[in-house]
Amino acid sequence: MSFEWWVGARYAGLTRSKRKAGQRGDRFVSFIAGSSMAGIALGVAALIVVLSVMNGFQTQVRDRMLSVLPHIELFYPGQPHQRVLEMWPDIAADAKQNSAVQGAAPFVGAQGMLVRNNVLSGAQIRGIDSSVETQVSELADQLYAGSLDALKDGSFGIVLGQKLAKTLGVGQGDTLMVMAPQGTISPAGFSPRMRQFTVVGLFSSGHYEYDASLAFVNVQDAARIFRDSGVSGVRLRIKDMQKAPEVAVELQGQLPSGVIASDWTRNNRTWFAAVQTEKRMMFLILTLIVAVAAFNLLSSLVMAVKDKRSDIAILRTLGATPAEIARIFLVQGSLIGFLGTGLGVLLGVLIAYNVDVIVPFIENLIGLQFLPEQIYFISSLPSNPQVADIVIIAVTSLILSFLATLYPSWRASRLQPAQVLRHD
Structure with a gap:
């Protein structure tokens, strides 16, 4: 393991230093890293659950419609x-x-x-x-x-x-x-x-x-x-x-x-178009949750750079190049984003595949029905997780997390060791 990965993992809270003097700073860095990771995980999980429910809703309504309606009608x-x-x-x-x-x-x-x-x-x-x-x-x-x-x-x-x-x-x-x-x-x-x-x-x-x-x-x-x-x-x-x-x-x-041939997608075009538009808008809106978590990651990395100014200066005096310093914080942010995305995917998939158990429990607990069948056509909350949606959500989260690491990494690489040591 290169020293950039070792230091970046330590700053991300994945490894601990045995020095007592560094425990307080490590705990602070670990806390802000954990909060950033939790924000990303919650955003990714929310996206997966919501899109899975919308997929399930569309599939359920479509299948129930086509159990009564034909696939194609021929008129004369x-x-x-x-x-x-x-x-x-x-x-x-x-x-x-x-x-x-x-x-x-x-x-x-x-x-x-x-x-x-x-x-x-x-x-x-x-x-x-x-x-x-x-x-x-x-x-x-x-x-x-x-x-x-x-x-x-x-x-x-x-x-x-x-x-x-x-x-x-x-x-x-x-x-x-x-x-x-x-x-x-x-x-x-x-x-x-x-x-x-x-x-x-x-x-x-x-x-x-x-x-x-x-x-x-x-x-x-x-x-x-x-x-x-x-x-x-x-x-x-x-x-x-x-x-x-x-x-x-x-x-x-x-x-x-x-003879005129009309298929079921044409006969119900307005409803399915509305569902697709709603799904796209929900994806964009809920992506903002991941974006907010990415901004939280950016601010936490900026704070980490400020907290580790002395460490950066010492590494520079020992011969570390600005590019190596930048890679340390790229590794830190990328690890937080990767772990947060992974945890979010696991949590989201777990909830999405158990919505049929979780939602009835909550409805019975609070005495409220989430889906009145007079409005939504169906009375139970369906879920249909799709691999393509999960991959898109995970990739989007990873890209936003990586982009959030660029500015703090660049800022860390620009620190001058002489000025830092003089003020510290």
Whole structure:
């Protein structure tokens, strides 16, 4: 070990001098080094935990959304619903020529009003074919009452989300009225088109927005009641949801003219763009914590240089060059930054992988829920640590720590031993 590393490690508090006269100064240097190290560690840990939670939040919401929603939707605008439902096997066959497509199913989607006694609630009503729905969604696995097989043509059954059923005050076997936006105009006035449906199933996707607004009916029943409104087409599921935009572009070129392919990232573009922007801003804001710790490191090194003026002068008289003096404090600051970053990474990863245990404990302790599901769609705090984020955070911390050592090291190398010894 070169003497620069040995002295730098001692100044960083990693080694101790056996001389009693130096213990007081060593304790002071060790204290300011430890405080700088703790600041860096806390900043790095905070960054890792926050970004991991944001990654987990995005992943959880995305997966729960796509458990109900398709990866790609194919629309045939301008065609009546019944015509599209007759054409859907051919459209699905053409789409399945793309090797990325795993399943296909027809749909009719529209906005409607559900009425039960004096309670009214708006809903997104989806007409589905229960025989092939399992190819494109996990709805059948999310049912906790009833069965999709009950959605038969002409039976006018309906499957409701858990929160929507609670709002309407209905359960399996109850009836309600479904009102379409369009109606008929007669001498007596406007009469909305409506039909009585029977609740044949209840589902819970874990996504509050969908559980509170989605309802499923048979695709033919939906085509009858929403014949003048809504959209119809084919829903597709692909092997890799992340490649949905590329597959949608490929399908757009393969399918007959008039068919429009829309992937899930386009349909939910605003939400995902907002999450990505928020993640970038949180990274920049929380990086300021590490920057503050780096400034603390800089000030502590300046204080160390001032405290060790006599040591520097003695080393210079013994033949140490200004570059060697500078390297001593570069080693001291770099060791503090490296150890602080390492401790922060360990602490952050430990917390990030145990958020599902730590957060419920704190919620029970203080009696407060951090994530109201009405606002954040999910009720538990997820975490998804990603190696790329951790590496970027660690590298950023190390760079800031290294930059903080440059000025104190330069200042130490500029000290003149004659002037220092004369004043001391």
